[in-house]
Amino acid sequence: MTDEDARLLRGLRAGIESAYEELLARYQQPVYNVTYRLLGDESDACDVVQEVFLKVFRSVGAFRERSSLKTWIYRIAVNEAHNHRRWFSRHRKREVSIEQEPDRQHTYDLTADSGPSPFDYALDRETRLLIEQALTEVSPVFRTAVVLRDLEDLSYEEIAEILQVSLGTVKSRILRGREALRRALSQRLESGLEAAFI
Amino acid sequence: MSFSCHNVKLYSPEYVDGRLLPGDQYLISSHLSDCEACTAYFEQVSALRGTVRRLAASPIPQDLQTKLRVMASRERASVEATRGSRWCAVWDKWRFRLNALMRPLALPATGGLLSSILLFGTFILTIGTTTRIVSYEVPLNAYKAEANLVPVELGSHTVILTMSFDGTGRMADYAMADPTCKYSADLKAQPSSISMPSMPTVFAVAQPISGDIQIKFLPLAFRQ
Numbered sequence: 001m002t003d004e005d006a007r008l009l010r011g012l013r014a015g016i017e018s019a020y021e022e023l024l025a026r027y028q029q030p031v032y033n034v035t036y037r038l039l040g041d042e043s044d045a046c047d048v049v050q051e052v053f054l055k056v057f058r059s060v061g062a063f064r065e066r067s068s069l070k071t072w073i074y075r076i077a078v079n080e081a082h083n084h085r086r087w088f089s090r091h092r093k094r095e096v097s098i099e100q101e102p103d104r105q106h107t108y109d110l111t112a113d114s115g116p117s118p119f120d121y122a123l124d125r126e127t128r129l130l131i132e133q134a135l136t137e138v139s140p141v142f143r144t145a146v147v148l149r150d151l152e153d154l155s156y157e158e159i160a161e162i163l164q165v166s167l168g169t170v171k172s173r174i175l176r177g178r179e180a181l182r183r184a185l186s187q188r189l190e191s192g193l194e195a196a197f198i
Numbered sequence: 199m200s201f202s203c204h205n206v207k208l209y210s211p212e213y214v215d216g217r218l219l220p221g222d223q224y225l226i227s228s229h230l231s232d233c234e235a236c237t238a239y240f241e242q243v244s245a246l247r248g249t250v251r252r253l254a255a256s257p258i259p260q261d262l263q264t265k266l267r268v269m270a271s272r273e274r275a276s277v278e279a280t281r282g283s284r285w286c287a288v289w290d291k292w293r294f295r296l297n298a299l300m301r302p303l304a305l306p307a308t309g310g311l312l313s314s315i316l317l318f319g320t321f322i323l324t325i326g327t328t329t330r331i332v333s334y335e336v337p338l339n340a341y342k343a344e345a346n347l348v349p350v351e352l353g354s355h356t357v358i359l360t361m362s363f364d365g366t367g368r369m370a371d372y373a374m375a376d377p378t379c380k381y382s383a384d385l386k387a388q389p390s391s392i393s394m395p396s397m398p399t400v401f402a403v404a405q406p407i408s409g410d411i412q413i414k415f416l417p418l419a420f421r422q
Contacts, residue, residue, distance in 0.1 A: 015275075015277035015278040016274075017271075020270040020273070021267075023270075024263075024270060028258055028262075028263065029255065029257075029258050032258040032262070033256065036256050042256075042259070046259060046262045049258075049266070050262070050265060053266055053269060054269060057273035058291070058294045059291075059294075062291060087302065127249060128253055131249060131253060146250070150250040150251050151250060151251070151253060151255075153251070171211055175207075175208065178210075178211065178246065179243075182243065182246055185246065
């Protein structure tokens, strides 16, 4: 528990407005990233993020400070995402949204010309889509470890604390997650090449 | 000491993430310099890790940010309201836990309650009617020993008994058609002339309806 975390916790427990703003500013984007990568759906991720922060705000008084604030919030996010996925996979099939999918590529149109070429954007977009699709094929247990390590850049020790497992288990899950991702990507690339040559 | 290809792969996460001790790092590197297959594998994993790390973070939607700010404001207000009151804080904590516990059960419980209301609403009329019928009074004088029972002589002709019942199961009237006009009566004149069977079991489960019942008595001839 760093001094910064302790100060933030005191502010949250005292109901100081700036503490709440600081917490959101620091953690709303990482929590959204993790839940989005674990669930693969934007609206589900939005629901889970709200649940996560509701729990954080209401449980902050009971937080016993045995771990850092960061790993505590990540742990809530990972647990909520898994609960959400388990619950809704039983009770809801994939729904088709009537809202138009936001075109993330559109943001590239607003950037300056000094950046990469349109070819680079297309290549980057294709790569991103391939990896995102391959990630969804990885088992949630291993996907969580890969997301926390490679996307959130958390240390092995932090991941062990978040997932409540040993360091050896974290290493094993990262190894198996990356291996599963590599296999899924290889299969997708091979099938794509076959389709291109047919 | 040297590593097999299988063992080397087990060290790949730490090698790629730069977490190996110098001694292990040296052993892995020396294996990789001699093994093309492992080198190719490590290059693939390393390249994959680099590509995943470069994945652009999805920007958090604007409306979600607004919702989070509103939520933070509400929660802060509740903290201010309960500040200094330990009991309020404990009550809030348990209420929150109970709410989180009950939330998954809310939908099935509501469905069950509505189904029960619908079911009881459907059968409540039947239950009320049955109760009323059970308390139906069978005329006691119909079974009295001193009842003035008049036997009907069939002779060689047919006698038809017609009984009329109202909606509550009471016999409102009866008539006996006798071709020889030997006997005719109505219920009001001679209420004890008809013997009513007692059927409490039937009345408890059956729904009475109004209508007529006609019983035909046929004479039987025996050859001697």
